[in-house]
Amino acid sequence: MALKDVRAGIRNEEGIATVLGILKQSFGERFQTGQAFREQHAHTTSYLTSQLPDGVVFVESADDVKAVVKACAEHKVPVVPFGVGTSLEGQVNAPSGGISIDFSRMNKVLRISPEDLDVTVEPGVTREELNRELRATGLFFPIDPGANATLGGMTATRASGTNAVRYGTMKDNVVSLTVVTANGEEIRTARRAKKTSAGYDLTRLFVGSEGTLGVITSITLRLQGIPEKIGGGVCAFPTVKAACDAVIMTIQMGIPVARIELLDDVQMRAVNAYSKLSYPEKPTLFLEFHGTEETVALQSAQFAEIAAECGSDEFQWTANADERAKLWQARHNAYWAGRALAPELDGLSTDVCVPISRLAECVVETQADIVAEGLLAPIVGHAGDGNFHVLVLFDGKDPASVGKVEAFTARLTKRALSMDGTCTGEHGIGQGKMSFLEDELGGAVDVMRTIKKSLDPDNIFNPGKIFRPTS
Amino acid sequence: MALKDVRAGIRNEEGIATVLGILKQSFGERFQTGQAFREQHAHTTSYLTSQLPDGVVFVESADDVKAVVKACAEHKVPVVPFGVGTSLEGQVNAPSGGISIDFSRMNKVLRISPEDLDVTVEPGVTREELNRELRATGLFFPIDPGANATLGGMTATRASGTNAVRYGTMKDNVVSLTVVTANGEEIRTARRAKKTSAGYDLTRLFVGSEGTLGVITSITLRLQGIPEKIGGGVCAFPTVKAACDAVIMTIQMGIPVARIELLDDVQMRAVNAYSKLSYPEKPTLFLEFHGTEETVALQSAQFAEIAAECGSDEFQWTANADERAKLWQARHNAYWAGRALAPELDGLSTDVCVPISRLAECVVETQADIVAEGLLAPIVGHAGDGNFHVLVLFDGKDPASVGKVEAFTARLTKRALSMDGTCTGEHGIGQGKMSFLEDELGGAVDVMRTIKKSLDPDNIFNPGKIFRPTS
Numbered sequence: 002m003a004l005k006d007v008r009a010g011i012r013n014e015e016g017i018a019t020v021l022g023i024l025k026q027s028f029g030e031r032f033q034t035g036q037a038f039r040e041q042h043a044h045t046t047s048y049l050t051s052q053l054p055d056g057v058v059f060v061e062s063a064d065d066v067k068a069v070v071k072a073c074a075e076h077k078v079p080v081v082p083f084g085v086g087t088s089l090e091g092q093v094n095a096p097s098g099g100i101s102i103d104f105s106r107m108n109k110v111l112r113i114s115p116e117d118l119d120v121t122v123e124p125g126v127t128r129e130e131l132n133r134e135l136r137a138t139g140l141f142f143p144i145d146p147g148a149n150a151t152l153g154g155m156t157a158t159r160a161s162g163t164n165a166v167r168y169g170t171m172k173d174n175v176v177s178l179t180v181v182t183a184n185g186e187e188i189r190t191a192r193r194a195k196k197t198s199a200g201y202d203l204t205r206l207f208v209g210s211e212g213t214l215g216v217i218t219s220i221t222l223r224l225q226g227i228p229e230k231i232g233g234g235v236c237a238f239p240t241v242k243a244a245c246d247a248v249i250m251t252i253q254m255g256i257p258v259a260r261i262e263l264l265d266d267v268q269m270r271a272v273n274a275y276s277k278l279s280y281p282e283k284p285t286l287f288l289e290f291h292g293t294e295e296t297v298a299l300q301s302a303q304f305a306e307i308a309a310e311c312g313s314d315e316f317q318w319t320a321n322a323d324e325r326a327k328l329w330q331a332r333h334n335a336y337w338a339g340r341a342l343a344p345e346l347d348g349l350s351t352d353v354c355v356p357i358s359r360l361a362e363c364v365v366e367t368q369a370d371i372v373a374e375g376l377l378a379p380i381v382g383h384a385g386d387g388n389f390h391v392l393v394l395f396d397g398k399d400p401a402s403v404g405k406v407e408a409f410t411a412r413l414t415k416r417a418l419s420m421d422g423t424c425t426g427e428h429g430i431g432q433g434k435m436s437f438l439e440d441e442l443g444g445a446v447d448v449m450r451t452i453k454k455s456l457d458p459d460n461i462f463n464p465g466k467i468f469r470p471t472s
Numbered sequence: 473m474a475l476k477d478v479r480a481g482i483r484n485e486e487g488i489a490t491v492l493g494i495l496k497q498s499f500g501e502r503f504q505t506g507q508a509f510r511e512q513h514a515h516t517t518s519y520l521t522s523q524l525p526d527g528v529v530f531v532e533s534a535d536d537v538k539a540v541v542k543a544c545a546e547h548k549v550p551v552v553p554f555g556v557g558t559s560l561e562g563q564v565n566a567p568s569g570g571i572s573i574d575f576s577r578m579n580k581v582l583r584i585s586p587e588d589l590d591v592t593v594e595p596g597v598t599r600e601e602l603n604r605e606l607r608a609t610g611l612f613f614p615i616d617p618g619a620n621a622t623l624g625g626m627t628a629t630r631a632s633g634t635n636a637v638r639y640g641t642m643k644d645n646v647v648s649l650t651v652v653t654a655n656g657e658e659i660r661t662a663r664r665a666k667k668t669s670a671g672y673d674l675t676r677l678f679v680g681s682e683g684t685l686g687v688i689t690s691i692t693l694r695l696q697g698i699p700e701k702i703g704g705g706v707c708a709f710p711t712v713k714a715a716c717d718a719v720i721m722t723i724q725m726g727i728p729v730a731r732i733e734l735l736d737d738v739q740m741r742a743v744n745a746y747s748k749l750s751y752p753e754k755p756t757l758f759l760e761f762h763g764t765e766e767t768v769a770l771q772s773a774q775f776a777e778i779a780a781e782c783g784s785d786e787f788q789w790t791a792n793a794d795e796r797a798k799l800w801q802a803r804h805n806a807y808w809a810g811r812a813l814a815p816e817l818d819g820l821s822t823d824v825c826v827p828i829s830r831l832a833e834c835v836v837e838t839q840a841d842i843v844a845e846g847l848l849a850p851i852v853g854h855a856g857d858g859n860f861h862v863l864v865l866f867d868g869k870d871p872a873s874v875g876k877v878e879a880f881t882a883r884l885t886k887r888a889l890s891m892d893g894t895c896t897g898e899h900g901i902g903q904g905k906m907s908f909l910e911d912e913l914g915g916a917v918d919v920m921r922t923i924k925k926s927l928d929p930d931n932i933f934n935p936g937k938i939f940r941p942t943s
Contacts (some may be wrong), residue, residue, distance in 0.1 A: 006916060141503050170667050182919060186915055192892050192893055194859075196641050196825055196896075200909050201685075356590075425668065430670060455926030456919065467671055
């Protein structure tokens, strides 16, 4: 099902054939061209059509990556990095074919420096693996996009998720990268000092570049101390506006919540059905507080006051880990609960983000739009950042249903942009949002194109992503 | 006095003459070519030789900036943005001549959104002006590089300063920029959402680019709530190692200090002499805590324990504003106090930054080097970030003295790099640290050059900065 105008790229058949030969020779069993491998490395869970690479290479070192990039650069063949395939906007598709670089064997934690609160990992390490390895140090890596994504993928898409409201996004938590550039050499974007003014911020340029400027080979990340105490709470509201207003007041008062998640009534219904729970089917906020026994209690009390002022039901909270897990149960699996509302349908997850003062307005208008169009579309939001997801369920085989969804997402994006927001808070542009990027940033996209062209003149790095073809 | 090998650029005499005529015609009295104006806009307070622009234009709007850039781009004439001239590495020098753009009349706060905790300003607003304008809102802009710099200059050099340890640097506090690029058009790097994954992070690319990629015309900044309570304290240590160890433990324990500044014994002697004070002339830490009455007291108590463990004298602290000002008196004017140790000499302020675990080692080795060389060089550090300044006093007219300083800074930089640190934590590369940048980042500097060339093919934006000539 082709939901968007994603043009198939032009294939360089001769170059691809040559590179397939070279890689087979160099990598033997670590290079695979079978259909199953190729399908597994294209975008299979997204609403976008899968576009398969011609081969998959299982790299084990930066030298392997250099060898692949050198071969592909010489023969002008696309290179598409692959973590675990949890991206949502077609980032791992290969519209012009080429080579998928699988990072599952580059999954070592290279160095932990508890005394500097940082760590260096290979790109294939997942965030859960990292946190398991860190446990003994009393430190953790806070970014949690939901899926157990690789840190390479999270870096490439500038991921964030539930506790970005407190700890920031990947942009704020990457100290330094090594990257293989188009000449097949590896550069290091920064040293390990906590701050620097040494030249252009290449670290931040590669964070969020979605594989289009080079291939990341290692990542140095900032770590946080595991909080002495974690509190959790949940609270239902009469309207989604009341819930958003409570979020806005919480942020404006500077209460350092670690997570503040919004689930709308449709999503709560989905969750009850999916996990056999009995939450009130009303707009609900899920909160987490990190601190000491005292500060967690203080923050909870402050939030309870705000919630009551906004007309909420009772705010239930706890600093007990088991009880917290129970209170938060509904938030887990929200995506799959949403999908289960209509398992036969396809799902598209939007991720606009607006200035916090406009959040209530944006969510309320979007809900009205959903109702007016008769769409089935639960909402989950990282509300503290002004970021929310609409999971639109639709029939990809029905052109009318597809048209309706396209029109809805276009209106949603236009609404967010009119409020000075962005079309994507955390999923990236990929193949799905190219035209929205132009609407959002206009002439700045030409500057991005110029940079892309200068660093990747033959367009081998993840072609067909971020930028709409100019022709 | 030419301390470094800063090559004079090649002047495009014909282009410059043409642009002088154009700007005189367009800007009238707002364009000045007199010697006094030109001298005032070149680098006069730095250790580097002043290199004067050919004219100074006082812009009042983004349209003015566009007109200047268009004229200069057409005739391939350098453009050097000027805030108030507090940069330290020759960033406002004009080695190839050209036009200085003075931002003193673009000094309006364009928009304050207390509800979104952000503000948009013109580049000529200074941080003190901004904080005066913000006072009624209960918010403040936290970055404090010492000097009352403009926000345009602070953005361009990725400034930080005393409370970056808590609030981050300019990289963390700029939401979005408007920038006039080489085609004379203005782009906007991002919307106002708190986070985004929409394409390359152009905001962070321009932050710290030292005017070499375009001219900033407005800046949207994140704001912070003014803390309910501010505590301050001061504490002397027997050795600089003991003081550094206390800093390291404080950071590793996650105590959220707002400032933690180190002054060594030489600097304390300078301060006593300059301000007629009677602090113990021992390595001393100055601290600030932001929070509530309770958290400020708690943090102070936690720090006092650490300090005692490191063998400090008594930690004196207060949450009273007047007493705090008194305790902190020595930290103010540290730079001028240092210079006053030998008013007849020149001063060079270094700013290496190392991973916090290496701070004590780096400072101790550097002090030993100072002693061995018989240099007069007080040390002040933003110790919580692993960043410290050595103010080296030397005689710029004496080649032996100059040679000694050059050798010292080269050793200091090499030492910091060997500890995985950076040659510049906050002053930038400018003209003074070009060769250090190459030592620090190697091949990554070629990537920077490629970007520079793609966005500024005629090298009109602040030429002769950051990059060593390649020829």
